[in-house]
Amino acid sequence: MPGKTRQHITRNEALLFELSSPGKRGYQLPDLDVPAVDAASALGPGNTRQEIEDFPEVSEVEVIRHFTRLSTWNYGIDLGLFPLGSCTMKYNPRVNEQVARTEGLLWAHPYQPEALAQGALEVIARLEAALAEITGMDAVTLEPAAGAQGELTGVLLIRALLESRGNPRKKIIIPDSAHGTNPATAAMAGYSVENVKSNGHGMIDVDALAALVNQETAALMVTNPNTLGIFEQDVVRITGLMHSRGALVYMDGANMNALVGIARPGDAGIDAMHLNLHKTFSTPHGGGGPGSGAVAVKKHLDPFLPYPRLKCVQDHWTFDYDRPRSIGKVRAFCGNFGVLVRALAYILAHGGPGLRQATLDAVLNANYVRKGLEPYYELEYPSPSMHECVFSDSRQAKRGVRTMDIAKRLIDYGFHPYTVAFPLIVHGALMIEPTETESKQELDLFIQAMAGIAKEIEQNPEFVLKAPHCTRTSRVDEVAAARKPVVRWTRQPAAGKAD
Amino acid sequence: MRYLPNSELERGQMLAALGYDSLEQLYAHLPKEVLLARALDLPPGKSEYEIIDYFRALGDRNAAGYACFLGAGCYSHYRPVMCDVVVSRGEFLTSYTPYQAEMAQGTLTTIFEFQTMICQLTGMQVANASMYDGSTAVPEAAMMAMRITSRSKILVSRTLHPEYRTVLGTYLRHLGAPVIEFGYDAETGQADWGDLESKLDDRTAAVIVQSPNFLGSIEDWRKAAALAHSKGALLIYVFTEAVSLGLLEPPRDADIVAGELQSFAHPPSFGGPYAGVIAAREKYIRQIPGRLVGETKDTNGNRAFCLTLATREQHIRREKATSNICTNQALIALMATVFLSVYGKQGLRELAQQNLSKAHYLAGGLPLRFQGPFFNEFVVKAGARTPDEINHELLGHKIIGGLPLGRFYPELRDCLLLCATEMSKRAQMDLVKKAIA
Numbered sequence: 001m002p003g004k005t006r007q008h009i010t011r012n013e014a015l016l017f018e019l020s021s022p023g024k025r026g027y028q029l030p031d032l033d034v035p036a037v038d039a040a041s042a043l044g045p046g047n048t049r050q051e052i053e054d055f056p057e058v059s060e061v062e063v064i065r066h067f068t069r070l071s072t073w074n075y076g077i078d079l080g081l082f083p084l085g086s087c088t089m090k091y092n093p094r095v096n097e098q099v100a101r102t103e104g105l106l107w108a109h110p111y112q113p114e115a116l117a118q119g120a121l122e123v124i125a126r127l128e129a130a131l132a133e134i135t136g137m138d139a140v141t142l143e144p145a146a147g148a149q150g151e152l153t154g155v156l157l158i159r160a161l162l163e164s165r166g167n168p169r170k171k172i173i174i175p176d177s178a179h180g181t182n183p184a185t186a187a188m189a190g191y192s193v194e195n196v197k198s199n200g201h202g203m204i205d206v207d208a209l210a211a212l213v214n215q216e217t218a219a220l221m222v223t224n225p226n227t228l229g230i231f232e233q234d235v236v237r238i239t240g241l242m243h244s245r246g247a248l249v250y251m252d253g254a255n256m257n258a259l260v261g262i263a264r265p266g267d268a269g270i271d272a273m274h275l276n277l278h279k280t281f282s283t284p285h286g287g288g289g290p291g292s293g294a295v296a297v298k299k300h301l302d303p304f305l306p307y308p309r310l311k312c313v314q315d316h317w318t319f320d321y322d323r324p325r326s327i328g329k330v331r332a333f334c335g336n337f338g339v340l341v342r343a344l345a346y347i348l349a350h351g352g353p354g355l356r357q358a359t360l361d362a363v364l365n366a367n368y369v370r371k372g373l374e375p376y377y378e379l380e381y382p383s384p385s386m387h388e389c390v391f392s393d394s395r396q397a398k399r400g401v402r403t404m405d406i407a408k409r410l411i412d413y414g415f416h417p418y419t420v421a422f423p424l425i426v427h428g429a430l431m432i433e434p435t436e437t438e439s440k441q442e443l444d445l446f447i448q449a450m451a452g453i454a455k456e457i458e459q460n461p462e463f464v465l466k467a468p469h470c471t472r473t474s475r476v477d478e479v480a481a482a483r484k485p486v487v488r489w490t491r492q493p494a495a496g497k498a499d
Numbered sequence: 500m501r502y503l504p505n506s507e508l509e510r511g512q513m514l515a516a517l518g519y520d521s522l523e524q525l526y527a528h529l530p531k532e533v534l535l536a537r538a539l540d541l542p543p544g545k546s547e548y549e550i551i552d553y554f555r556a557l558g559d560r561n562a563a564g565y566a567c568f569l570g571a572g573c574y575s576h577y578r579p580v581m582c583d584v585v586v587s588r589g590e591f592l593t594s595y596t597p598y599q600a601e602m603a604q605g606t607l608t609t610i611f612e613f614q615t616m617i618c619q620l621t622g623m624q625v626a627n628a629s630m631y632d633g634s635t636a637v638p639e640a641a642m643m644a645m646r647i648t649s650r651s652k653i654l655v656s657r658t659l660h661p662e663y664r665t666v667l668g669t670y671l672r673h674l675g676a677p678v679i680e681f682g683y684d685a686e687t688g689q690a691d692w693g694d695l696e697s698k699l700d701d702r703t704a705a706v707i708v709q710s711p712n713f714l715g716s717i718e719d720w721r722k723a724a725a726l727a728h729s730k731g732a733l734l735i736y737v738f739t740e741a742v743s744l745g746l747l748e749p750p751r752d753a754d755i756v757a758g759e760l761q762s763f764a765h766p767p768s769f770g771g772p773y774a775g776v777i778a779a780r781e782k783y784i785r786q787i788p789g790r791l792v793g794e795t796k797d798t799n800g801n802r803a804f805c806l807t808l809a810t811r812e813q814h815i816r817r818e819k820a821t822s823n824i825c826t827n828q829a830l831i832a833l834m835a836t837v838f839l840s841v842y843g844k845q846g847l848r849e850l851a852q853q854n855l856s857k858a859h860y861l862a863g864g865l866p867l868r869f870q871g872p873f874f875n876e877f878v879v880k881a882g883a884r885t886p887d888e889i890n891h892e893l894l895g896h897k898i899i900g901g902l903p904l905g906r907f908y909p910e911l912r913d914c915l916l917l918c919a920t921e922m923s924k925r926a927q928m929d930l931v932k933k934a935i936a
Contacts, residue, residue: 006801015608015611015612015615016612016840017612017615020843020844024843025843025845025846026581026840026841026842026843026846027579027841027842027843027846027850029846029849029850029853029921030921032853032856032857033924033925034856034857034860034925034928035856035860036852036856037852037855037856037859037860039746039852039855042855042859042872043717043746043747043855043872043874044717044872046721046748047717047747047748047872048746048747048748049746049747049748049749051844051848052619052620052745052844052847052848053619054619055616055619055620055839055843055844055847056616056839056840056843056844057843057844057845058840058843060581060841063581063837063840063841064581064584064585066840067585067588067591067609067837068585068588070604070605070608070609071585071588071590071591071605072590072605073602073603073604073605073608074590074591074594074602074603074604074605074606075590075594075602075603076589076590076591076592076593076594077589077593077594078589078590078592078593079589079590082593082595084595087595089593089595090502091502092592092593093502095547095550095551097587097592098551099550099551099554100768101583102554102555102557102558103558103563103564104557104558104559104560104561104562104563105554105557105558105561105768105769106558106766106767106768107563107567107575107766107767107768108561108562108767108768108769109567109569109573109575109767109769109899110573110767110769110770111569111571111573111902112561112562112565112567112569112899113562113890113894113899116561116562116565116894116899117561117562117769118560118561119556119557119558119559119560119561120557120561120769122557122560123557130541133539133540133541134539134541136535145631145632145635145771145772145828146631146824146825146826146827147825147826148813148823148824148825148826149631149635149823149824151823152823156669156673159673168673179813179814179825180812180813180814180815180816180817180820180825181813181814181823181825183813183817183818184813184816184817184818184820184822184823185823186818187818187819187820187823188642188670188674188822188823189673190673190674190675192818193817193818231526231528231529233528233529233530235530235533236530236532236533260539261535261538261539262526262529262534262535263526263529263533263534263535264533264535267532267533267535268532268533276826278826282502284592284593284830285593285594285595285596285826286586286591286592286594286829286830286831286833287591287594287595287596287597287603287606287829287830287833288595288596288597288606288628288629288790288826288827288828288829288830289629289631289772289826289827289828289829289830289831290631290771290772290774290826290827290828290829290830290831291826292772306669327669328665328666328668328669328672329634329662329665329666329669330635330666330669330670331631331632331634331635331666331771332572332632332633332634332660332662332663332666332770333572333573333634333662333769333770333771334769334770334771335770335771336631336771336772337768337769337770337771337772338768338769338771338772339771339772341554345550345554347541348542348544348545348549348550348553349501349502349544349545349547349550350500350502350544351541351542351543351544351545352538352539352540352541352542352543353500353538353543353544354500354502354503354543354544355539355541356538356539357500357503358500358502358503360522360525361503361505361510363522363525363526364505364510364513364514364517364522364525365505365513367517367525368513368516368517371516371517372516384528386526407599408599408601411599411601411602416595416599416602417599420598422814436502436503437502437503437504438504439504439505439509440505440509440512440513442504466798468601468602471601471602472604473600473601473604473797473801473803474601474797474798474799474801475601475797475798476600476601476795476796476797476803476804476805477795477796477797477798477803478600478795478805478806478807480795480796481793481794481795481804481805481807482793482807482808482809482810485784485791485793485807485808486793486794486795487611487614487625487626487784487791487792487793487794487807488611488614488615488618488624488625488626489611489612489615
């Protein structure tokens with residue numbers, strides 16, 4: 001049964017498999033300059049496949065139109081504000097894309113001789129040094145592929161240090177406001193998880209924490225500013241408490257965009273942390289990745305870092321594989337190198353003063369949005385906001401409209417929604433992070449949109465509940481998708497011969 | 500500071516709205532002892548021109564303009580122009596994980612196409628939206644097998660990429676999962692099935708085999724599957740050279756496939772970012788880590804796509820999640836999707852055929868170390884000279900030779916792992932042959 005008709009051609013693009021027609025091609029290989037080898041005899045008949053059933057056959061023109069049409073069903077920072085809390089969707093400078101495609105970097109093989117890789121090694125060395133300075137830490141590894149893998153690396157480092165002291169301990173304490181990756185990571189490193197409650201100010205309850213920490217506690221994982229956008233005022237007391245009981249403190253650096261150039265986790269006693277280069281350092285999120293989860297540590301964790309480590313010998317960068325206490329490798333080769341190039345380009349473009357100004361603007365923008373929305377939405381925690389602010393839908397819920405509905409209606413105004421229903425400690429959360437790369441004009445439009453939706457909910461909640469109204473695709477049935485998952489296209493059996 | 504859109508005037512207006520008169524007041528509530536009392540020790544900002552110039556100079560300090568015969572998990576394939584054209588569109592490049600399906604149908608549709616093509620290539624029924632890379636897809640597949648079988652022992656071939664084996668060890672070390680290696684046959688370079696059989700038992704969760712393996716040899720996955728299944732273990736089939744899927748019979752008897760897709764449009768880029776993937780039999784769908792896109796309908800009854808089975812994932816299930824993975828490699832997976840649609844059914848086969856032909860030309864007349872069938876990589880004995888001496892001579896011709904294997908396999912210290920692709924030119928291959936023979 002076909003749905004409501006869409007007239008516009010770009011809105012009706014079929015799947016590649018449906019566009020496919022036998023004999024079409026969008027490629028041409030060079031003439032083979034060596035004798036052709038028969039596959040069946042070279043590989044053995046049992047090892048050679050028949051044609052790939054239902055694999056697409058389309059022309060070059062169809063390829064560009066297909067993906068261009070699909071792109072118009074998407075939304076990106078290039079189109080406007082993307083206020084996802086804790087995701088730091090800032091402008092992705094285009095020069096970064098260009099320099100990542102520098103010929104000598106793009107085609108560098110990870111196993112080419114070090115003498116012919118000095119440029120690539122310089123990128124790694126210089127970025128490591130810059131991130132150490134920014135975080136106030138002693139050493140940085142760029143091997144982890146994303147934030148969650150950075151967390152795993154950090155927790156494995158902590159475990160290795162504790163083991164070297166004789167006891168890896170058993171549990172990791174995580175605040176109830178934490179990202180889901182934190183507990184999932186602790187479990188992958190073989191630790192059990194214990195939650196610590198937040199207090200009425202939206203910060204870690206230090207007394208509750210003190211009551212939890214004992215000889216079994218390996219570490220606390222803390223996000224600072226936390227997922228409410230609130231700076232953990234007691235961070236120095238917290239790190240002191242953990243250290244006094246032989247435990248360490250890991251910081252989830254997802255929200256580092258609030259601190260660069262203003263405060264350094266290392267100076268507050270943090271032992272290890274990761275940075276999401278695809279958040280704070282502007283590398284594109286690309287619809288879900290790639291990211292990079294650089295991990296910065298204090299000196300006492302340095303011996304355990306993933307190998308190889310760079311060292312400079314007579315003005316020449318070389319990889320040091322002789323790291324007997326290392327946790328091993330967390331990923332093949334040396335990390336998401338292309339992402340590292342982009343992050344370094346961003347740091348070079350801003351420079352020290354620019355990075356600090358970016359932080360100030362990020363905090364200014366978040367507070368400006370908070371002020372603008374306070375008349376319309378409920379702010380659960382009045383503590384000062386850093387780079388993001390969190391409201392709840394409690395006023396709107398009285399009219400039967402929840403945070404997800406408000407988010408869907410926001411799409412009609414041309415904005416990507418905020419982060420919905422997170423952190424978990426705020427019921428019906430609206431988590432908003434504008435970042436520093438939004439102008440006052442864009443923020444004013446956003447505030448007007450959110451205020452407008454609040455009024456719509458008063459007057460006509462039904463209309464908001466059915467949003468979005470202006471997109472190619474109306475509200476998507478996620479429940480049906482999960483009930484009977486269809487995760488690949490398959491050719492439907494031909495219809496009967498009747499017609 | 501050209502990335503900051505607000506002027507001093509606007510900053511002043513916004514501060515006034517907040518009742519502040521300086522930006523410093525925004526963080527006046529932070530405890531004094533955590534504030535940085537000095538400027539960051541980083542140079543002032545650079546212009547676009549200076550930045551391009553800086554990276555160009557760094558690129559020139561790498562091996563720009565060399566022919567390369569290295570493979571070993573990272574392959575130099577031609578990249579159709581279309582791949583960069585598509586991933587440079589801001590709607591893809593600057594979008595987020597498609598949680599808001601109504602404004603992310605572009606990304607969701609391409610991921611659905613990606614998942615479908617991975618299934619078609621691997622012979623599996625379900626595939627996820629990508630993993631970080633091949634090396635991390637392997638331990639994730641191993642943990643998946645541990646959940647499915649409720650067993651913990653992992654048997655891994657010594658011809659799995661050595662760095663992948665290291666990563667596997669790092670991931671599984673604290674999960675009570677012994678990782679035991681089985682050897683390879685000294686004649687064929689293929690897995691030693693006798694050694695595997697002697698180590699297989701009813702505690703074994705999975706057998707991990709790479710094909711073509713690190714030494715280039717193609718493995719008999721039917722044999723591996725039969726052995727694994729005889730003890731109730733799963734077979735995890737790993738590939739690092741995705742182009743081989745264009746010509747090799749897919750591992751239909753495997754239970755899980757974990758692979759690296761770098762060959763599909765991503766340049767070597769000094770090791771990353773690449774994209775891994777996990778595919779599996781349909782019945783294991785709820786144990787797959789990472790994101791999955793599923794088909795559904797919108798309220799108008801039109802086909803739509805959305806992220807699905809999120810209850811496997813960390814943001815819902817927290818410490819009980821199938822994995823901690825959140826960000827994956829979506830844009831690289833999109834690049835692969837474009838690559839595969841440009842080449843299509845015929846092109847991928849022809850591309851694989853060219854790789855096969857070039858590698859066999861390169862291998863012709865050289866002292867091959869192993870007799871097993873190979874695709875586009877193989878091991879040669881260096882003979883009278885050391886691998887390093889041969890490579891040194893080749894550098895004089897602006898050629899990066901093969902990988903000396905002693906670093907990973909001490910018993911093969913007199914050997915080189917060579918790779919040829921469709922980009923290898925006959926004249927340069929002749930120079931390599933001359934240097935070795």
